[in-house]
Amino acid sequence: MTAHSRPEGTDVELAEGIGNALSTDYFQLREDLSPEQLDHLLRTRAFVEDEVLPVINGYWERAEFPRELAEKLGAAGLVGDGIEGYGCPPMDALSAGLVHMELNRGDGSLGTFLGVQAGLAMKSIAMLGSEEQKQRWLPAMARCEALGAFALTEPDHGSDSIALETSARRDGDSYVLDGSKKWIGNGTVADVVVVWARDTEDGQVKGFLVEKGTPGYRARRIEGKGSLRAVWQAEIELEDVRVPAENVLPGGRSFKDTGAVLATTRGSCAWMALGHAVAGYEAALTYAGRRTQFGKRLVEFQLIQERLVGMLAKVTSMQLYCRRLADLALAGRVEPTLAGLAKAHNTSTARAVLAEARDLLGGNGILLDFHVIRHMADIESIHTFEGTETIQTLIVGRDITGASAFA
DSSP: OOGGGOOTTSHHHHHTTTTSOOOOOTTOGGGGOOHHHHHHHHHHHHHIIIIITTTHHHHHHHTOOOHHHHHHHHHTTOOOTTOOSTTOOOOOHHHHHHHHHHHHHHOHHHHHHHIIIIIIIIHHHHHHOOHHHHHHHHHHHHTTSSOEEEEOOBTTBSTTGGGOOOEEEEETTEEEEEEEEEEEETTTTOSEEEEEEEETTTOOEEEEEEETTOTTEEEEEOOOOSSSTTSOEEEEEEEEEEEEGGGBOTTOOSHHHHHHHHHHHHHHHHHHHHHHHHHHHHHHHHHHHHOEETTEEGGGSHHHHHHHHHHHHHHHHHHHHHHHHHHHHHTTOOOHHHHHHHHHHHHHHHHHHHHHHHHHTGGGGGSGGGSHHHHHHHHHHHHHTTSOHHHHHHHHHHHHHSOOSOO
16 A cells, blocks of 8 residues: 555544644633733743644654754743843743743653753853843843753762762862763753852852853763753863853852752753643543544543543643642742652653553554654653652652651
């Protein structure tokens, strides 16, 4: 049978429109959104369906960074993650979460780019930077005319990043950085990299803005990834990298300040995971309504309905986690342990939803045209970065018991 003689119901017809939103909102949470919050949701959804879904599979398969999509994301006024002023689009915590959710419903690579650009790099400058640093970098970064990176993790220090070994030595009006970093998103393309290093004078971890082209900064793209293939992570070597003193983040005086930045982005991971889970559930629901086996559509089988309802229950629980997290953020009451529990719950739950979705799609579940396998692969990275489920569990466990099970 030739491609031109395919009957209706073959892979082409089955895949058409999969990935487009079904507006899953079983507990009617959207009714409580303000017009501004709803606008962020709908604008991001339109961006995903008009700009991202038609092209993202190719970028993912080629492991190519979609720079033009990043620039369009900035032009659409979706980059800022709730930072006030400095050219950042106004958005509250719930709006920012909805942007993360919808963008990741389209693609985890672009969603992770936003998490690095706005959540880590821009937030570091906004929370800890000087007025001059904010004025110089944030407006251009909000437009994605300048790209940023956040260099904390090292080859030997991931979960125990507090033990980082990269050093910063004061030398006159500059600091000299030496060390190595790994898994640094945007590290090969960034115009400014927030490098965290230990000051040899007082032993404290501090933040340094390393600008593109600085001698001694060498970044190599990590290849061979099976997850988040369309965003680039780097291995970085720092050898006698000289940073002027005015490029030190004045608010970053210890690892506690680094942790404050990470606490704000951990909640974003819960929203990101929700986006991936919604994508998997909606793809499975659409597919099961089209696919015919044994003379009936899949949705007409009791077992399929049971599995779809189980997926919906998981997605709804994730939505409620995120909504409550946003309410607490709006009230200024988000504790790191709350964000950590939400991140751990939602990433592990998203993995389960996506595994179910992949199974429900049968053989087509491994094809990029149906999107699920890309989300299934990408959620593995979100489950790991910014604190694994194990680490979040130990942090929350310490909080509820008063006993620390790790150093």
